[in-house]
Amino acid sequence: MSERDADSDDPGDDAEELAWETTGTEIDYTCPGFDVRRDDVVLPNGTETGFHYVEEPQAVVILPLTPDGEVVLIEEWRQAVGRVNRGLPAGSAEPDDDDLDAVARRELAEETGYEAGSLRQLFTIEPANGLLNSVHHFYLARDCEPTAEQDLDFNESIRVSLAEYDDLLSDVLDGEIRDGRTVTGITRYELADRWQ
Known part of the structure; x- marks a missing residue:
């Protein structure tokens, strides 16, 4: 890219x-x-x-909500910062991927084992365009159910967890969650999309 x-x-x-x-x-x-x-x-x-x-390739970041309104999160070891990171599932597009909606559905299923009932793209950002050419596409996935099998890459150490949306929002606002994609996704969703 x-x-x-x-x-x-x-x-x-x-x-x-x-x-x-x-x-x-x-x-x-x-x-x-x-x-x-x-x-x-x-x-x-x-x-x-x-x-x-x-x-790096384009990436998708998914805000997955269950039918009960809980958020499906991942807890993943991040070697660069030396700790477990809790945040939204995300993944990169492959060179032959031409449908980002399909990429979002695939990455959600592979990382969490959950599949979305519906999917909507929210926004696109360049998270650090002074250092990298990455483009992140954020999605809202609703009615997510655990109907798939996790299919992790060889270098992914991921555990799935659920959180109440308001608890996740509080953790973002209190600085308990430091993952940039999660902070961006939740605050943008809260400010522009949640109440539509």
């Missing part, structure tokens, strides 16, 4: 004077899940330099 979507966040006519010119690009490092790309660029003032960033 090295192409950039210049039209999705249009800052107006002045964008051209801020744009960097990319004169070359290559992958410096690759591993399962992401690559580190180096672009050779010319800055607006004429300075030539290199810029590294993490390149």
